[in-house]
Amino acid sequence: MIRFLALFAALGLIVGALPRTASAQDWRLADANTLAPATFLILTIPQDEPQALAALADTLEADFGVLLAAEWPLNALAVHCFVFDARNVPDVDGLIDAMETDARIRTVQRVRSFSLTEVLHTDPLLPLQWSLRSLHVLPIHALSLGEGVRVGIVDSAIDGGHPDLANRMADLRDFVAVEPTPLAEAHGTAVAGVIGAAATNEGIVGVAPSAEMVGLRACWQQDGAPGVCNSFSLARAINFAILNEVDVLNLSVGGPEDPLLTELIEAALDAGIVVVAASGEGEELVYPAALDGVIAAGQVAGRSVPAPMIDVLTTAPGAAHRYVSGSSIATAHVSGVVALMLAKDPTLTPAAISERLQEAIREVEAQPMLNACTAILGPNEACAL
Template identity: 25%
Template structure:
């Protein structure tokens, strides 16, 4: 019998769609396109996942087939018809022709989303920063000695990432059933020392792993935010009542000194209005008074306004919204309500609350510790997609503000190790002051912005540092715009072999609309591959506005077209296959039902923009000011025809391009300049390793009064998308798409060599336009299209407004 014992160190990509096959055998098994590429490159042996037809584990017949082909080592999954093994090209061809084989896929490496979570928040940077080690007595900051109560469904202390009795210092089972109590008043009792209190949910175990799991069962790969913290589990089971919830607070307060409890995380809630007399709010206020920082999930009832967890609205707690890994807000994350709040008194002290989260943290596809339960079994498909096969028994994926909240709890533990004297109010203040702006969102949606663990811990070490001066939440702006947006959904049954009219959708634009933004998703086969399509809006006069050829279609499925001040009348949205690019020379997209949305924005009023009326960029300026992508001057002017200055660009990138803040090291230096020049400036650079998003070598050489060129703007916007590696890999001529052909940029030699890749991507992503001319000689049968970029041309503030709103609509909106 074959012995399947080999374990592989990279994440398996287990999918079941197909593009092309190794040969044309009928009924052939699907072969991974990445595997085909590896074969073409001449590799001789491949780590693969072989999937058989069937519902359960691989059968004896399946294993006999492998043995006949000389495939004699690997691992079989217990409940899925899959085998991971090593094969040759000849063996792949034999497997493809066997009717029992469903697919053969490379054991490919993917992004690990829990790694992404600790990367994008800056937790990993905290652990590896030498200066922080020095400030922490030579030891990395891990939350050591900080007690964190996980007030949830329970914690599986038998999971080695929690290590009951060591890392999980106490595990408590809630033991309150009002129907079973004797008819007399009795003191509350807890069942302590229970190895596993999470036997029917898995929710609390996942939360605990995100707070501070050690990652032992994954070699540290799926480590939590504060692996040095002391965890205290308080388990209420799958059915949670208010008595259960406040029991967790009661236990935390009672045992605060015994376990050094400084944080309590609560990934649960309700609906309704805030009431300071609610027993949950009373309990959380009591914990706050004892110096325990209380963290609550904002809720999963988004994206509508007024969906905020009422327990998260208390001004003494930290409400956490859920973000995507790209720096945007998850649709399901609950929102507060604009302008809603109030003032009340408790024991003579005045408190003011606002209906808004405090901060946003990663909450989508979070990988953390798993217990055996029906809930974790529901994530089986996503687990297979995202988690290393060898780690599947120990980890699972979940999404929600429930997952975002323990991220923040772990970061708070890091802050409290750095500075044990911080009060809960100071912790909340530092978290918000160190946050990263989230373009296009209001505070009632995301609070101060995306959490920045590195800056928050740095602020905790030295509270005299002046973080917060770049956070939009704390700014006063010169210009204001009021507008309303309506949305219309549409779909196109795209087929490249049908008539053009079959791939179109018509819609009306009324007079007075300031902008229209069209967005579609080209997901490709089974929502995995991306579809090489182009979205084009056609105006009533025939003018076309394109989403661009996007060489990134496998990275970014969405196509976006923004049109400012669109003419009224009947418009057409058309789906076309990308043509003329090396990546898609045939020029045909995949048949697919393309779903999209149209957003129509109408400006109802504005102030502080007295000089834009009638300007071609007026609508873009209004939209950008509304979304806090940039601002006007304090004299009520925008100066759309004035040159954009380097200092202005630095400020606007931090405002509206998802740039992490840092402090200036120069006397009287600008935090905006320091932020754009730092390594890992862009929030979309999850690992914090890429160069800054502006070109100066240092703050000392940065001249804020210099004008910005078009090539420099291309660099800044593309770099802000975290695409440094892709830009630097671009080779060949700089070209631009014009209708169905690629046109070479005529003045490409004027583009600095190191910026050519950035200009190429800026053109392909339709962030910055090329200038087209049509030339036709007297005897030419057809005109010749020429294109220029003018890389050294100075960017006006109006030009920037157009580029920045396109950038925002395509990648943040």
């Protein structure tokens, strides 16, 4: 593999140096936005000693004509991941077929691309925070503010210095850039504001203003464009969330079905984590909201939980606020309600929470809408309207 180091450096893919060690910070990583979905492959390998993994990486490079771009341990699944650059391979599909029959390789897949779901609206005269009234959240704040519940937000970078969020973020991690720098991106900041903006200042109030929020940057935004994520960054972020015992996992993303992410999300559900994902803006549930056990949030008929998603006031980078729309914002509302539910009753399982959310859907102006009061107190309790 030494013969490839100069080429790796030219490609901008080397971020660490051999030999590898078992310490997480010493594994070779790459900026997630340099991994093109069509030509980079993620392999999972049974975990082994660093020297054995290094030798296997060399052998796989030689056997398949690929270059190692990144690697990291995925401890939530007890596997090690290699990301290989297959740009010089003329038949990538054939390469995947060959790798799938190799006994040394547990799984192989392309790096897939995901997008943040959002529709922007900027009318400044829209009613302020109508969404909290529509959800019947405010009466519940006398009983639950989300205390002690940890919400992982897999998204773009959250502005941790925003006045509504400055004391609300328990942790901020970057799974996109190898050398993280302080960032504030629009989508993640908006989602965090809906979930848990502080209730102690003159800004907005989040659905669960006392929940602990963990910002897990797995998506990136440039020049105001919609955010982009991929299998590499999302897998690392979800792995961190599982290992660090979040209670609620907010996935305001949508994209193609992804075997590795499916395995991780199922591991999260098995660990008792409530996973909430955006239903998408079409007529069918998008992935990962379509997975069994995941709570889909939005206005897709059927299994999704309807929540406010049109012209919702929330936080924006630089101490600002803006109106946003889309199933990403519905997802944030549902995650906030789940945090209120868990703070009130920590024994609730993901399945029980999903059932109670479905039972708490009511008609509001001829449209289905989640009633947070009913979800938390139960259908037989009186809820202030």
